[in-house]
Amino acid sequence: MQEPEIKTVEQSPVGIKTEPAGQIAYPASEPAWQEWAETVSEFTSQLPNYIARFFSDYKQPLLTLGLFIAGIITVKVTLALLDAINDIPLLAPGLELVGLGYTGWFVYRYLLKAADRQELVAEVNKLKTQVLGSDS
The missing domain is CATH 1.10.287 (Helix Hairpins)
Known part of the structure; x- marks a missing residue:
């Protein structure tokens, strides 16, 4: 029976970086919130184009859905009106x-x-x- 080979890895000493007192290191790139704000600003500037393209692509299904919802609302209002009339002695x-x-x-x-x-x-x-x- 053969014994497994054991390998050893040498570890290098961990170096601690120190800075002189009173100095703070800032990253060279701009902060993440500015990148996020630029992305949001770009999206909101293109939003009317996105909405117009969406409505032009889905005009017929949106019209059908709107008519269906308007029909349901009309039926509910009519039933409520008839119920109110029925309650008058x-x-x-x-x-x-x-x-x-x-x-x-x-x-x-x-x-x-x-x-x-x-x-x-x-x-x-x-x-x-x-x-x-x-x-x-």
């Missing part, structure tokens, strides 16, 4: 009576007779051509 039952009265009038005016139904269909078709345009 006698207003909700009054509006229900108005709705029932209009529904009864609409049925009597347009749905009971065949001639009235044809008149309703003609009015709906006329409105449809005004909104969508003619097929010709």
Whole structure:
């Protein structure tokens, strides 16, 4: 069996550097905060260009996201408004009576007779051509 080889390393004496009393050594380069401040200053000067490029690159997804968020906000505001109206005494039952009265009038005016139904269909078709345009 072979014994492992042991190597010895000579260590050099550690030198202590001393400075004359009252003198402080400063690094030759500028402080780190000035480098950081220059980087921040350069970034903020280019920020409008970065933002403009970002919006031009992602115009369609940002528009879709904005419309989606606006839709959610609109639904929440509408539900809050309806809840506030529903809390007013006698207003909700009054509006229900108005709705029932209009529904009864609409049925009597347009749905009971065949001639009235044809008149309703003609009015709906006329409105449809005004909104969508003619097929010709």
